Amino acid sequence: MCSHHTERIEAAGSAKGxxxxxxxxxxxxxxxxxxxxxxxHTLNIDFLNPELGPSTRVAVExxxxxxxxxxxxxxxxxxxxxxxxxAVPDPR
Amino acid sequence: xxxxxxxxxxxxxTVRIPGHQGDEIEAYLTxxxxxxxxxxxxxxxxxxxxxxxxKQIARTFAGHGYTAILPNLHWREAPGASPDDAAAAVRAxxxxxxxxxxxxxxxxxxxxxxLPSANGKVGVIGYCSGGRQxxxxxxxxxxxxxxxxxxxxxxxxxPDGLPLKARPIVGLAADLSCPLLGLxxxxxxxxxxxxxxxxxxELARHGKTFQFHTxxxxxxxxxxxxxxxxxxxxxxxGWTRVLGWFGRHLSAQ
Numbered sequence: 001m002c003s004h005h006t007e008r009i010e011a012a013g014s015a016k017g018x019x020x021x022x023x024x025x026x027x028x029x030x031x032x033x034x035x036x037x038x039x040x041h042t043l044n045i046d047f048l049n050p051e052l053g054p055s056t057r058v059a060v061e062x063x064x065x066x067x068x069x070x071x072x073x074x075x076x077x078x079x080x081x082x083x084x085x086x087a088v089p090d091p092r
Numbered sequence: 093x094x095x096x097x098x099x100x101x102x103x104x105x106t107v108r109i110p111g112h113q114g115d116e117i118e119a120y121l122t123x124x125x126x127x128x129x130x131x132x133x134x135x136x137x138x139x140x141x142x143x144x145x146x147k148q149i150a151r152t153f154a155g156h157g158y159t160a161i162l163p164n165l166h167w168r169e170a171p172g173a174s175p176d177d178a179a180a181a182v183r184a185x186x187x188x189x190x191x192x193x194x195x196x197x198x199x200x201x202x203x204x205x206x207l208p209s210a211n212g213k214v215g216v217i218g219y220c221s222g223g224r225q226x227x228x229x230x231x232x233x234x235x236x237x238x239x240x241x242x243x244x245x246x247x248x249x250x251p252d253g254l255p256l257k258a259r260p261i262v263g264l265a266a267d268l269s270c271p272l273l274g275l276x277x278x279x280x281x282x283x284x285x286x287x288x289x290x291x292x293x294e295l296a297r298h299g300k301t302f303q304f305h306t307x308x309x310x311x312x313x314x315x316x317x318x319x320x321x322x323x324x325x326x327x328x329x330g331w332t333r334v335l336g337w338f339g340r341h342l343s344a345q
Contacts, residue, residue, distance in 0.1 A: 005251065006183055028184045033140055033220075033313065033321075035176040040311070040321050046180040054170035054181035 012090035015058040034061040043067030102154035112195020120162040122154035129211035131342035132204030136218030141175030197229040211344040231264035237341035244282030274304040279311035
């Protein structure tokens, strides 16, 4: 199948691509055909800044097991030490 | 440059063609050797983009005596970007709008018909999202043959809440302008065998010329030689059916 399902979030922070660091604006998350991984479907994340063009992108393709582990690890790390999203405003 | 496909020398070049509303877009053009006359085939790439594997498909058509053109449907969002970056940009923007797709296929078909080597006949084939787009183009444009390879969301709508702009287009079936070949995988869920059966009934109800084939042991993307979804037996039989379909419906006589 071709899911076409895409979750999008406004993302604040930075990512490092082939041309160096860039400020993030957007992340797309979808479970669909990968470009590189030898699997029918992977959980794909595109970290983007459309203002800087389509090539300003950091892409990852994760197996479902890896993606679920990553999601749990992100929440575990935040729950352990982060002060909460209201404590610090997002940089722009 | 020249390349070899299916045992024949073919010429390839990247060209610019007028697309929807006269926009200039990039396209990959492949031609058989000789002066023709040749039928034309518009090849519509899958959601992952205007990639090497789809260019190889276009070259295979040229190797079998067709002038084939592969419009870069992601050109506007990402001119000059790599196919994967372009696909990501288009996905983030909600996909290729249907009206723009029809305009781009119309531009590609007109370009093919304008070539001195043309026999006047033009077919369209698409894969994955391009399968749906091939059906859409064949319903909205005067074409001579069409092939839908596992296009989803022709009959069923995408789930609610998706940014995807594609809507069902089965309601256009009465306007299908040419014979349609559909090649699907029994293990696919978009489109599912139930969905393609409903499309088949709708085409039959309108008295359209069409032929559908669903391959056991194959799912979505069975033509994709660079992906684990590739199913050699289904793809080999599919190629035979595609070339037979175009041979039957795109000859000048």
